[in-house]
Amino acid sequence: MNNVDLKQIKAVAFDIDGTLYRAWKFNLRIAPYFLFHSFFFLKYGLVRNIMHRTEPTPEFVKLQASHMAKKLKCSPEEAEQRLEKIIYKGLEKYFVNLKPCKGALEFIHKLKDNGYKLGLLSDFPPEQKGDIWGVRDLCDVVLGSEEAGALKPDPTPFLRLAKEFNLPPEQILYVGNHHKYDILGAHNAGMKTAWLILPHCGWIGKKSKIADLTFWHYNQLSDWFFGSE
Structure with missing residues (x-):
């Protein structure tokens, strides 16, 4: 080695x-879901780019929601709820039976x-x-x-x-x-x-x-x- x-x-x-x-297999699975939530995923991608460059913080979840709220023009609480529903919980079913x-x-x-x-x-x-x-x-x-x-x-x-x-x-x-x-x-x-x-x-x-x-x-x-x- x-x-x-x-x-x-x-x-x-x-x-x-x-x-x-393989990521491409998963991306094919979620294509309809992604298109349905395309605006949200676009903003989420921008926020994750910010978070990849952010210094470590114990308030990661709240900071991410705060950035997302600015992108979506909503409250941080609503942004956190939508992140949970669309990203964290919403994608779970697409991993079932993924090879x-x-x-x-x-x-x-x-x-x-x-x-x-x-x-x-x-x-x-x-x-x-x-x-x-x-x-x-x-x-x-x-x-x-x-x-x-x-x-x-x-x-x-x-x-x-x-x-x-x-x-x-x-x-x-x-x-x-x-x-x-x-x-x-x-x-x-x-x-x-x-x-x-x-x-x-x-x-x-x-x-x-x-x-x-x-x-x-x-x-x-x-x-x-x-x-x-």
């Missing part, structure tokens, strides 16, 4: 959205069987996705970055993850699909990183100068850890 001593890795943590499942990336669950189970600690760190509440194909019950740490008061790539949620693992960051491999938020954020927090890209990007040789590993199929990640069988 690209200049990484696997003996140093004691835990592997995963982003969820776009990492344990994970091929090989992802097998790799995670193999990690567990070989004594690695497991974790999830997402910018959205992990509970929104239910049991996450049983992965949630296998994890030592499950964390939504909003709980930590800051979205990725801020180092705060990554350092909170390391603290809950009771491990130094350099002993954790973080797996994600978003280069700026997942890979750069985890790298800057001192973690090792594995970047999941789309297959066609892998076929043309796309690489990251920051990630310790670039892959497009979980079998590749498994082979780097355990060797091909």
Whole structure:
């Protein structure tokens, strides 16, 4: 694994959205819902861009609602209620029966069987996705970055993850699909990183100068850890 001593890795943590499942599959599912709430999603996207650049705060939920209220020209209380209804609760049903990336669950189970600690760190509440194909019950740490008061790539949620693992960051491999938020954020927090890209990007040789590993199929990640069988 690209200049990484696997003996140093004691835990592997995963982003969820776009990492344990392909984002394009989810986007196809929610297309009608997105179009119906297109104005709200547009404003929400602008607010999340602000929150990605905001300093950590224990008042994350209220601050996000405050920004949303300005965009929607409503009260913060109404904005918070609409966020809960449309984003947090409204999207839950679209995760039901969503298929994970091929090989992802097998790799995670193999990690567990070989004594690695497991974790999830997402910018959205992990509970929104239910049991996450049983992965949630296998994890030592499950964390939504909003709980930590800051979205990725801020180092705060990554350092909170390391603290809950009771491990130094350099002993954790973080797996994600978003280069700026997942890979750069985890790298800057001192973690090792594995970047999941789309297959066609892998076929043309796309690489990251920051990630310790670039892959497009979980079998590749498994082979780097355990060797091909």
